[in-house]
Amino acid sequence: MASLATDPEHGLATTEAQARLQVNGPNRLERKVSTPAWRIFVAQFQDFMIYVLVVAVIIAAFEGQLPEAVAILAILLLNGMLGFAQEYRAERSLEALRELSAPTATVVRDGIEREVSAEQLVPGDIVILEAGDKVPADGRLVEAASLRVVESALTGESTPVRKDHDSLASPTAPLGDRRSMVYAGTTVAVGRGRFVVTATGQNTEMGRIADLLASTEETVTPLARELAVVGRRIAIIVLVIAAIVFVEEVFLELRGAGEGLFAALEHPEFRAALTEGLLIAVALAVAAIPEGLPAIVTVALSLGVRRMAEHHAIVRRLHAVETLGSTTYICSDKTGTLTLNRMSVRWTLVGRDAVTITPDWGLEPEGAAPHAPDAELLWSIAASCNDAHYAADGTLLGDPTETALIEAARHLSPGHLKPRRIGENPFDSERKRMATVHDVAGERVVYVKGGADVVLDLCTHALLRGRVEVLDDGLRRELSAQNAEMASKGFRTLAFAMRSLAASEPTEGDHLERGLTYVGIAGLVDPPRSEVPAAIGLCHRAGIKVAMVTGDHALTARAIAEGISLIDCERVVTGPELDAMSDEQLRAEVDAIRVYARVNPEHKLRIVDALKSRGEIVAMTGDGVNDAPALKRADIGVAMGLVGTDVARESADMVLTDDDFSTIVEAVREGRIVFDNLRKVILFLLSCNMSEVLIVFFTALLSPTPALLPLQILWINLITDGPPALALGADSGSAHIMERPPRGPDESIITPSRQLEILVQGLLMTGAGLIVFLGADRLFPVDGASHVNTMLFTAMVLVQKVHAFSFLSESRSILSPETLRNKWLNMAFIATIALQMTVIYWEPAQKLFSTVPLGVHDWVAVTVSVLVPVMLIDFTKRAFTEWRRSRSKTGGIE
Numbered sequence: 001m002a003s004l005a006t007d008p009e010h011g012l013a014t015t016e017a018q019a020r021l022q023v024n025g026p027n028r029l030e031r032k033v034s035t036p037a038w039r040i041f042v043a044q045f046q047d048f049m050i051y052v053l054v055v056a057v058i059i060a061a062f063e064g065q066l067p068e069a070v071a072i073l074a075i076l077l078l079n080g081m082l083g084f085a086q087e088y089r090a091e092r093s094l095e096a097l098r099e100l101s102a103p104t105a106t107v108v109r110d111g112i113e114r115e116v117s118a119e120q121l122v123p124g125d126i127v128i129l130e131a132g133d134k135v136p137a138d139g140r141l142v143e144a145a146s147l148r149v150v151e152s153a154l155t156g157e158s159t160p161v162r163k164d165h166d167s168l169a170s171p172t173a174p175l176g177d178r179r180s181m182v183y184a185g186t187t188v189a190v191g192r193g194r195f196v197v198t199a200t201g202q203n204t205e206m207g208r209i210a211d212l213l214a215s216t217e218e219t220v221t222p223l224a225r226e227l228a229v230v231g232r233r234i235a236i237i238v239l240v241i242a243a244i245v246f247v248e249e250v251f252l253e254l255r256g257a258g259e260g261l262f263a264a265l266e267h268p269e270f271r272a273a274l275t276e277g278l279l280i281a282v283a284l285a286v287a288a289i290p291e292g293l294p295a296i297v298t299v300a301l302s303l304g305v306r307r308m309a310e311h312h313a314i315v316r317r318l319h320a321v322e323t324l325g326s327t328t329y330i331c332s333d334k335t336g337t338l339t340l341n342r343m344s345v346r347w348t349l350v351g352r353d354a355v356t357i358t359p360d361w362g363l364e365p366e367g368a369a370p371h372a373p374d375a376e377l378l379w380s381i382a383a384s385c386n387d388a389h390y391a392a393d394g395t396l397l398g399d400p401t402e403t404a405l406i407e408a409a410r411h412l413s414p415g416h417l418k419p420r421r422i423g424e425n426p427f428d429s430e431r432k433r434m435a436t437v438h439d440v441a442g443e444r445v446v447y448v449k450g451g452a453d454v455v456l457d458l459c460t461h462a463l464l465r466g467r468v469e470v471l472d473d474g475l476r477r478e479l480s481a482q483n484a485e486m487a488s489k490g491f492r493t494l495a496f497a498m499r500s501l502a503a504s505e506p507t508e509g510d511h512l513e514r515g516l517t518y519v520g521i522a523g524l525v526d527p528p529r530s531e532v533p534a535a536i537g538l539c540h541r542a543g544i545k546v547a548m549v550t551g552d553h554a555l556t557a558r559a560i561a562e563g564i565s566l567i568d569c570e571r572v573v574t575g576p577e578l579d580a581m582s583d584e585q586l587r588a589e590v591d592a593i594r595v596y597a598r599v600n601p602e603h604k605l606r607i608v609d610a611l612k613s614r615g616e617i618v619a620m621t622g623d624g625v626n627d628a629p630a631l632k633r634a635d636i637g638v639a640m641g642l643v644g645t646d647v648a649r650e651s652a653d654m655v656l657t658d659d660d661f662s663t664i665v666e667a668v669r670e671g672r673i674v675f676d677n678l679r680k681v682i683l684f685l686l687s688c689n690m691s692e693v694l695i696v697f698f699t700a701l702l703s704p705t706p707a708l709l710p711l712q713i714l715w716i717n718l719i720t721d722g723p724p725a726l727a728l729g730a731d732s733g734s735a736h737i738m739e740r741p742p743r744g745p746d747e748s749i750i751t752p753s754r755q756l757e758i759l760v761q762g763l764l765m766t767g768a769g770l771i772v773f774l775g776a777d778r779l780f781p782v783d784g785a786s787h788v789n790t791m792l793f794t795a796m797v798l799v800q801k802v803h804a805f806s807f808l809s810e811s812r813s814i815l816s817p818e819t820l821r822n823k824w825l826n827m828a829f830i831a832t833i834a835l836q837m838t839v840i841y842w843e844p845a846q847k848l849f850s851t852v853p854l855g856v857h858d859w860v861a862v863t864v865s866v867l868v869p870v871m872l873i874d875f876t877k878r879a880f881t882e883w884r885r886s887r888s889k890t891g892g893i894e
Contacts (some may be wrong), residue, residue: 006124011108019121027121027200058848105136118809139195141165147191155551191648247526300729304674311669312658318651325671333622334550347523351464361411371465378520379413381496385447424508444501452483455495459518490559491523535662543741557597604630673733680728680807690762695769723828724804762870768799771865810881
């Protein structure tokens, strides 16, 4: 108090508060300058593959190929807008964090209570707290009356924390153990208090978390990294091939002219040949680069996102979907995630008769059924010696423990009215009990509720099956042992007692709590969600490890973990134990730890970092402010939507709208389906693009003009390849997808065997085009170059459309009924064939694409040229699948 130079009764002078405001600044979190929208948009084009396409646009425009230039440019802009729309939802975590600040506060200045903006608070201010208030700043209590504060958003502890102004805690103690301190962003559950402000704004515990959140870098997902690598490789390969083809064209022309380069440039024929070489280079660039891949991947991810939303999982960042599918480790908060975040009575001891209470309020006696009148008396005491109450709208208000007792009494002993209260000894954290005096049928009765060990020490008798007996040492030890056993299981136990009060005795004072008769004990717990054990079991079968990371007590954490089959051992690691561990020691042991208790935000970050350093793909679930930095640092952050704070939701990649842990399991399944579908899409598009590159390359060696025009290749890549790729992205996936372990964190979509398969499939599809190109005038009659070009164009379209069906199953033939199970792919096939017919037979399209009508005999030739490579692809697909399976069984690497 002296260091803050303030008076607990009169507070600061207004002039002094204004001077301190100038020094310390307003009581708010620092505002981070957001990235301008134009920078986000420009960043979408900072990719090597994009640069190559921009060069292709310039060359096409320079050479008078305006349709091609406009088409490529439109594609680039479309992809840029899709990426911009996704990323423009900039980081709003700090904005949401600011919303947690109390807008006003009751402060004492110049000896007068006044309401001021919370931003005007300064260190040294005296702030008054009442039930329901949000604490506006960090501070040290100077007065507390039955004060209990909900700190779950900051520490993760679900039970309101008792506060008092006398106890002193070490500065290194966990936040939840600092009983004389209150913190910004927490809420007063019951009682009142007065505190001196010790920290404001960025210096508060809330501000410290904001600093962690601002300094935590988001991770790039494996798919995003791989797509970037694939893009760079494709761009480099196409540049090399285009350069080879261009040099080859120039060399052939120079050799034919018999002149040097500069002399040849003076001849129009040589310049025309250079133009043809540039057009072939542009065609190669367009053929090799899958322009529609980013957009199709985005749409495929969006389809997965929509399916996940139907199962109550909202994905905020598209690329996080595939990361969820590869998750190997889930770090889950306890409160509100594995548990209901609602105290509930689950066990009672009526006299000496124990009863388990089921979630649907059924009674399961552990021995003899309790004496009914004794049980009714216990619930009458629980409801009467209680400050919780119903609001006008029927909402039950008060301390969660007391509301839980009211709820239990309402279900287990309905119809009882609270007797009129005529006196009391309020609850006190030092006494750990409260007493109330009631008028019951004209007689005065004292009801007492408190910690079981405390109340039992005040009892001299016990009510046992309707009879009052002396509470001897043996019975006392028996009751104490049962209480200790339930406490070891994570229950919070309260004992209930009573006595008659003579008319001459006062209705207040310590004498009320002497000579009591013990009635019973109730055990309360924040129960686990009923669906959690099954969800964790499914995670284990899917090869996913689960760990609980909570700010709650170790005893409670262990009990919950055992109840949901998370652990079967005794080890629970606490925050202080983590502090004693070096980073190296934590990395060595983290994989075997399943429960962490009494942790703070820095601990959660260390846990996530340690797991990631071991190659784990980490999903972190949570709902509180304290979870936000770890949510952001994890490979994927999963926030609770119903009870989660804005900060947690804005920091997360995915939000569960039903706060159901089992929804995570469904999200993992959908994530795996999305990854499998993305693999199908990417392999399909790359194999198709490979065939286009090869057909352009081979025909360039055989013909002085491009066999496929750049605009025709764009048509194949986007219009005819796009719909089948989207249909593959919407595939329903395998029914056994959760029976296999997660893919390795370093496993690529395009493994070496997949790369070889792409090359083989591309070569075989190229065969369809070469059959048409080389068979012209040999195997079937043609009428000029445009006729051959149209047949080749159509053959490439048709072979790629049929090729898409081979991706529905890696092990079954394309002739099996499985081939027709994807209705979207069936519709895409019909639609793309119809579009190709339009290009061939509609006159405006003929002029744009340089096509001519095909006759029946042309279609027969095209169909035959397509069927041969398709059947070969079907055979090689199954051969590659068997090879990968055999390599996997023998430990080989793809």
